[in-house]
Amino acid sequence: MRIAYIRVSAKDQNVARQLEAMKDHNIDRFYEDKLSGKDTNREQLQAMLHFAREGDTIYVESFSRLARNMLDLLTIIDQLANKGIGFISLKENIDTTTPAGRLQLNVFGAIYQFERECSKERQREGIDIALAEGRPYGRPKLEVNEKFMEAYKKWKLKEITAVAAMNMAGYNKSTWYNRVKEIES
Structure with missing residues (x-):
């Protein structure tokens, strides 16, 4: 068909x-x-x-x-x-x-893979240079502020759900739990 x-x-x-x-x-x-x-x-x-x-x-x-x-x-x-x-x-x-068509597609795939690996290599080099120069890289961390601490305390006391606490603090799920792990460790 x-x-x-x-x-x-x-x-x-x-x-x-x-x-x-x-x-x-x-x-x-x-x-x-x-x-x-x-x-x-x-x-x-x-x-x-x-x-x-x-x-x-x-x-x-x-x-x-x-x-x-x-x-x-x-x-x-x-x-x-x-x-x-x-x-x-x-x-x-x-x-x-x-x-011939399968060969063409495999050539495209090989070129894609090559470019992907080169891109990752350039990224790694940039990170290494930033670290060597003492510069931060990546997304800046959200600070643990008063809103977070208030939401965290209410959540720990089971006054609100985790979702409500995340909304109150203005954090997404992964950021919320990363901050919780930081302050609890």
């Missing part, structure tokens, strides 16, 4: 261009999302991944319609490959049902 996945970022955007690109490919079934590609938890994407079976092929107009970044793209395509499902991106002319 030939399955097409169509995505635009907003409800008022038009899918006509992507539908036009699919015309010559005898698509049997369409899945369409009208939301941002920032994560892969999109209703129609998940429905398509669940529906597709071994021997099927997923068509997209462009990589960017399926995933916003290379990691998500490679993860989705790996899922498809593990189920015996092919993938074709029309714009980039990649077809994982062929050896």
Whole structure:
């Protein structure tokens, strides 16, 4: 079965261009999302991944319609490959049902991995330099202030719930518990 996945970022955007690109490919079934590609938890994407079976092929107009970044793209395509499902991106002319298409995708993946490792290396070097110079790095810690202490005391006395204490102090869950751990240790 030939399955097409169509995505635009907003409800008022038009899918006509992507539908036009699919015309010559005898698509049997369409899945369409009208939301941002920032994560892969999109209703129609998940429905398509669940529906597709071994021997099927997923068509997209462009990589960017399926995933916003290379990691998500490679993860989705790996899922498809593990189920015996092919993938074709029309714009980039990649077809994982062929050896050349799989090679192209692996080259993209290798380049992505290389850039990711270089980026982490540069980040580590920057952190090491900051530490050597005695400069702080990272997000500054929220100070334990009076609002926090008041909320903490009420929470410890079981006068309020943890959620109410977090709201009272203006902290999110992880910051709240990190500060609690600091003052209790």
